[in-house]
Amino acid sequence: MHFASWAQAPKGFTAINQTGGLQSSLGKAAHTIKDISADFSQVKEMKMLQDKVSSKGRFYFKKDDKIRIEYTQPFQYLLVMNAGRITVKDENKTSKINTRNSKTMQSVNRIMMDCMSGNVMNNKDFSVAAFENSSQILLQLTPANAAMKNMFARIDVYIDKSDYTVAKLTMNEAGGDFTQMTFSNKKLNKGITDALFNIR
Amino acid sequence: MRFLIFASILLLLTSCRRELYKHREEITLSQSYTAASFRPHFDKVMYRAVIDGKIGIKKFHFSGLLYIKNQDAGGTRVVFQHEMGQTFFDFGWDQNDSFSVYSIMQQMNQTALIKTLKKDFELLLLKNIPSKPGEVLHFFKNHEEYYVSFPLEKGFGFYVTDRDRNLLRIENGDSKHRVISMKLSPASAHTLSDRIQIDHLNAGFTIDLKKITTDATE
Numbered sequence: 001m002h003f004a005s006w007a008q009a010p011k012g013f014t015a016i017n018q019t020g021g022l023q024s025s026l027g028k029a030a031h032t033i034k035d036i037s038a039d040f041s042q043v044k045e046m047k048m049l050q051d052k053v054s055s056k057g058r059f060y061f062k063k064d065d066k067i068r069i070e071y072t073q074p075f076q077y078l079l080v081m082n083a084g085r086i087t088v089k090d091e092n093k094t095s096k097i098n099t100r101n102s103k104t105m106q107s108v109n110r111i112m113m114d115c116m117s118g119n120v121m122n123n124k125d126f127s128v129a130a131f132e133n134s135s136q137i138l139l140q141l142t143p144a145n146a147a148m149k150n151m152f153a154r155i156d157v158y159i160d161k162s163d164y165t166v167a168k169l170t171m172n173e174a175g176g177d178f179t180q181m182t183f184s185n186k187k188l189n190k191g192i193t194d195a196l197f198n199i200r
Numbered sequence: 201m202r203f204l205i206f207a208s209i210l211l212l213l214t215s216c217r218r219e220l221y222k223h224r225e226e227i228t229l230s231q232s233y234t235a236a237s238f239r240p241h242f243d244k245v246m247y248r249a250v251i252d253g254k255i256g257i258k259k260f261h262f263s264g265l266l267y268i269k270n271q272d273a274g275g276t277r278v279v280f281q282h283e284m285g286q287t288f289f290d291f292g293w294d295q296n297d298s299f300s301v302y303s304i305m306q307q308m309n310q311t312a313l314i315k316t317l318k319k320d321f322e323l324l325l326l327k328n329i330p331s332k333p334g335e336v337l338h339f340f341k342n343h344e345e346y347y348v349s350f351p352l353e354k355g356f357g358f359y360v361t362d363r364d365r366n367l368l369r370i371e372n373g374d375s376k377h378r379v380i381s382m383k384l385s386p387a388s389a390h391t392l393s394d395r396i397q398i399d400h401l402n403a404g405f406t407i408d409l410k411k412i413t414t415d416a417t418e
Contacts, residue, residue, distance in 0.1 A: 048277075049271075051244065090250055093261065095262075150305075179284065
């Protein structure tokens, strides 16, 4: 883990200089969370074009390593991560993604999984700066290697203090464009079936 | 000697290649057409894009969102992004049709691929096409179809319309050899079709575009 305590605090947040307590809280919360289901809305902001592309859908996480991201509007797209494998289903067909060949998918997979399992501060591909306000913790993940720098300028993970789950994820690109995923209607430990993570 | 026989057969086969537009009949239209006559007019459009192809024996399939926007200054931007937001490429043409690559992901940053995609979008959006039409053709076999062709750097761009001048297909090649075929769902003049199926006949890959008419925020 690389901890960047020097980073400037974003507006409305103050820096957390000692992250031991935070890591402990994230670990404890992750221990009690077996599954999460939520709605999400996604906005891709294109800075140069002064425009945005919006979509929304359903999100599911099940311990230890299952994620389902289901886009429902304005297009259908399903992405399932299960035991290190990624399967996607678009309008035409279902296909398995070889994560070894797809660094973008591999890294998004890892970040998503780390966020849900409380290990986001331990990702060696990023240096992490932590901030907080009264209701949220903000983790700023800055790429630590060339491969990651090629994909992201920075990833911001907003975590709700109430339950230590991810409220918002912002993936910033080098040119200034960014994609923001905001989670709502979160439900914890409701017993999600494994079938949701097996698609054909 | 063997080489000579092989070369002769090859030459014979090549010369026997079927003329694609052999029933064409030159027609004179009451008004002259330029590439700009067919240029689609729109503010912005978004397509669901699915790409299928084969490199050697290995098949590939991936999808994303294709966003096309005409800018106030007269240029056009084409952005292809993953469903989760990451930009695959961002291309642009200024008001003089000068092409720029604003960004492209490392895996796609190959000269041949950029050239192919540039050609696709220039055919579709009628960019960098000479203003004088090369010839106007009419098919005897199908009285509903009219061909307008424009000379390109290599070969011709053929724009196939119905009697009402609705664009049905865009083709690239010459009189005997088709390189790109774009099948378009019927669209009225000066609009981009809801469905565009691009087939790269030599390169062996297809791009299927379906217009997304609603935004999740609308």
